[in-house]
Amino acid sequence: MPVTGGFPGRHERLAALAGLFIMSLVLALAARPADSHAAECTRLLVSGNPEYPPYLWRDPAAPDRLIGANAELMALLSEKIGMPVEVRYTGSWARVQEEMRAGRIDLIAGAFLTTPRLGYMDYFIPLIARTRSVVITPEGSDLNYRQWPDLVGHAGVTVINNSFGEAFDRYAKENLDLQEVGKLENALQMVAGGRAEFVIYEDAPARAFAARAGITGLVEAPDAISNENLYLTFSHRSPCNTGEMRGRIAQAMQELTGSEVMGKLIEQAIESWRSQ
Numbered sequence: 616m617p618v619t620g621g622f623p624g625r626h627e628r629l630a631a632l633a634g635l636f637i638m639s640l641v642l643a644l645a646a647r648p649a650d651s652h653a654a655e656c657t658r659l660l661v662s663g664n665p666e667y668p669p670y671l672w673r674d675p676a677a678p679d680r681l682i683g684a685n686a687e688l689m690a691l692l693s694e695k696i697g698m699p700v701e702v703r704y705t706g707s708w709a710r711v712q713e714e715m716r717a718g719r720i721d722l723i724a725g726a727f728l729t730t731p732r733l734g735y736m737d738y739f740i741p742l743i744a745r746t747r748s749v750v751i752t753p754e755g756s757d758l759n760y761r762q763w764p765d766l767v768g769h770a771g772v773t774v775i776n777n778s779f780g781e782a783f784d785r786y787a788k789e790n791l792d793l794q795e796v797g798k799l800e801n802a803l804q805m806v807a808g809g810r811a812e813f814v815i816y817e818d819a820p821a822r823a824f825a826a827r828a829g830i831t832g833l834v835e836a837p838d839a840i841s842n843e844n845l846y847l848t849f850s851h852r853s854p855c856n857t858g859e860m861r862g863r864i865a866q867a868m869q870e871l872t873g874s875e876v877m878g879k880l881i882e883q884a885i886e887s888w889r890s891q
Contacts, residue, residue: 656855658699661689661722662715664708666774666799668823669884670725670744670845673704675891680704684884685724685743688877695867696860707797709776718852727778727843736848737856739865741872743845744881748779750836751806751814751821758812760836766791772802772811779815780841803830815840823888 663671665681674680686702693700702724705714714720716735725743726732750760750771758769763786775795778784787793794811796802799820805811807830814821818835825833847868849856871877 656698656853656857656860658701659693659721659855660719661686661700661702661724662705662711662720663702663724663726664711665704665706666708666824667725667817667820668888669819669881671702672888678704682884682887684877684880687880687884688743688871689722689724691871691876692864692867695870696863708774709797712776715848715850716852718850718854721850721853721855723848723850725845726848727780728846729778729781729784732848735851737851737861739847739849739861739868741868743847743872744877745842746817746819746845747842748783748815748840749818749821750840751803751816751833752812752836753806753809754832754834756812756834760813761838763840764790766813768792769812770794771813771815772796772805773815774799774802777816778843780843783841799824800828800830803828803833807832819885823885827888 663681663685665671665673667683667685669683670685671681671683674682680686681702681704689700689702700722703720705711705720711720711723712732715723723736726736726738728738750758750766752758752760758765760766763783767790769792771791771793773779773793773795775797777795779787793815796805799816802811802814802816803821803825806814818839821835825831847864849861849864
């Protein structure tokens with residue numbers, strides 16, 4: 616008696632195997648978005664904090680461009696990896712971080728390390744520079760800062776989305792009256808005008824902006840809020856973020872920082888900022 620149904624024949628088995636192979640290939644390709652987009656990577660788009668001299672600031676002659684020590688470092692990086700690198704102004708520091716999260720820029724030239732940021736960008740070692748964040752008050756202020764609790768009960772200001780290390784960020788959120796504004800110059804003017812008692816920011820950029828804006832009568836506390844490392848970072852969503860490209864950039868950064876070039880670039884940037 617002939618059997619109907621049961622096990623499939625040879626042709627049916629081959630067709631089924633072919634179908635499984637095609638399906639597995641499609642799934643494998645879908646699981647590798649970075650590599651599948653590698654052909655789209657013809658340049659690297661870089662941005663950063665536009666109010667951060669001597670590291671970065673907007674070019675007065677070309678406002679869509681950022682200049683400064685970090686921009687010069689990116690020019691050297693471009694030579695090392697053999698790929699065009701464009702350092703562009705994309706908005707405020709808060710906006711830059713949103714652009715990075717969305718993958719609309721590839722790299723940030725200068726970011727502190729925080730746990731939330733690890734969720735959307737990779738960090739390159741070695742670091743770009745080490746920075747010092749301070750408390751800035753009007754001359755004659757009765758706020759005598761030595762340690763974090765000294766700020767409790769005083770009205771302070773800083774720039775939106777700026778980090779001063781996760782430990783201080785957490786302490787400030789839980790204990791301090793710290794208003795956030797969009798621009799460093801506004802924060803400095805608030806303190807100079809008596810609308811806030813102190814501003815927290817990195818020392819070199821704050822001094823540079825105060826000098827440019829003609830804001831006087833401010834002093835820095837001798838003890839730092841924090842000392843933080845400044846890194847080059849790579850967006851997780853960048854089509855250029857592949858293992859091969861990360862390796863090229865990491866090797867180039869190792870060579871550049873090993874030559875101590877950053878110190879020279881910072882000195883040159885300070886002179887450039889002063890002369891503008």
